[in-house]
Amino acid sequence: MGTDTHDAAGVDEFDGLRPLLFTVAYQLLGSAADAEDVVQDSYLRWRETDRARVENPRAYLTTVVTRQALNHLRTVRRRREEYVGSWLPEPIRTDADAEHDVLLAESVSMAMLLVLETLGPTERAVFVLSEVFGHSFVEIAGMVGKSDATVRQIAHRARAHVRERRKRFEPGAETxxxxxxxxxxxxxxxxxxxxxxxxxxxxxxxxxxxxxxxxxxxxxxxxxxxxxxxxxxxxxxxxxxxxxxxxxxxxxxxxxxxxxxxxxxxxxxxxxxxxxxxxxxxxxxxxxxxxxxxxxxxx
The missing domain is CATH 3.10.450.50 (Nuclear Transport Factor 2; Chain: A,)
Incomplete structure (x- = not known):
């Protein structure tokens, strides 16, 4: 396979995963602009990666995006604490199709994103990756750089925290x-x-x-x-x-x-x-x- 063909295949593979990667980054950051920056940075890293050594591009890129988003989240938390007035997540226009996946719809709702803001960065990542995207604790441990046992404890705390504050969610309907x-x-x-x-x-x-x-x-x-x-x-x-x-x-x-x-x-x-x-x-x-x-x- 020539270099150009190899690069084109890598671009296509990344583009196919871009909606997933944006969704992960947005749920971790609450900002579409910041999520786009993280995804773009992850794409540049992907281009420099020896893709022959990547067995599972989806898991690999989710890990890259998660780590980038966590680094970014830690830097913006102080800015949000100093924000003038109430801080709300950046709104994103979603197709009606998003409502058909109730779990996905709830995970990007304003109410849920505001609850996620009350979690620490690692707690937020663990909750989102396990509850929304279905990753195992073993997979998440590798993504956030913690042990399996620690991730399990974090997940338990985060789940209880969200459950106490979560509102009943009803997707938008014509009625x-x-x-x-x-x-x-x-x-x-x-x-x-x-x-x-x-x-x-x-x-x-x-x-x-x-x-x-x-x-x-x-x-x-x-x-x-x-x-x-x-x-x-x-x-x-x-x-x-x-x-x-x-x-x-x-x-x-x-x-x-x-x-x-x-x-x-x-x-x-x-x-x-x-x-x-x-x-x-x-x-x-x-x-x-x-x-x-x-x-x-x-x-």
Whole structure:
């Protein structure tokens, strides 16, 4: 096999695994931009690898991406601690097909990613690799540089931690469209009573402006407070924006655009039954740069 043919085969092999590698990196980092950087760096390392010595490219590349993501995660944790206001993961546009794999859909939901943020880097990697991607403790031990016994203990702690904080997850469904339309109309018209009808009593609104645009610095909790907050926003100009529907992080989402077409906000809507339980508004322009790029996920 010639060098060019060998290189082409390596590129094809990597590209075939790219959705999986991006999904691993995104779940470990909560940032699409950082995940893309990790995947690209892993590709460069792959090009320099003697692939004849790689028995299992999938396992090998997952290990490379995991280690790169862990190194990156340890460097960004302090920046997130110093973040202005509430920090939310970077939203990713997902096809409706992602909802068909409920485990995958839940693993990239805002609620789950926020729970993962409360884990240490190694705990997060162990949980994601075992619970989402189905790797054995022996495989994970090699990926994170720990013993099998240590990984088992970490997995047990991480699983208990996530279970205590995990919300019930329901993938976006067409039936939610009518509720969301009522929610939007009530917000735009200042109909507080209808808002109270569609919001769960313990609903949480989290806004991420990153200190670069106006956003609530702390989560707004409770149907009455969220309703008042949303009506006030609408009166201050949001009602003048154009509205589009989309699917982000396997959840229904509303996209708000300014008069010149600029994407201003991606608001993900989390529902249980016919009530809205979580609202996640990402307004930080740095997190919206590639928000309209459809992402293919895999596990």
């Amino acid at each position: 939610s469209r009518a509720v969301i339309e009522r929610f939007l109309l009530a917000t735009q018209t200042g109909d507080t009573q209808t808002l109270m009808d569609v919001l769960a009593p313990d609903v949480v609104q989290i806004s991420d402006g990153g200190g670069k645009v106006t956003a609530a610095r702390k989560p707004v909790v409770g149907a009455d407070r969220v309703a008042i907050y949303l009506v006030r926003l609408a009166r201050n100009g949001i009602a003048d924006m154009t509205v589009e529907f989309g699917t982000y992080n396997a959840l229904p989402a509303v996209l708000l655009r300014t008069a010149d077409g600029r994407l201003d906000t991606v608001q993900l809507i989390e529902m249980t039954g016919d009530r809205i339980t979580g609202l996640y508004a990402i307004r930080n322009p740095d997190k919206l740069r590639t928000a309209e790029l459809a992402r293919v996920l895999a596990r």
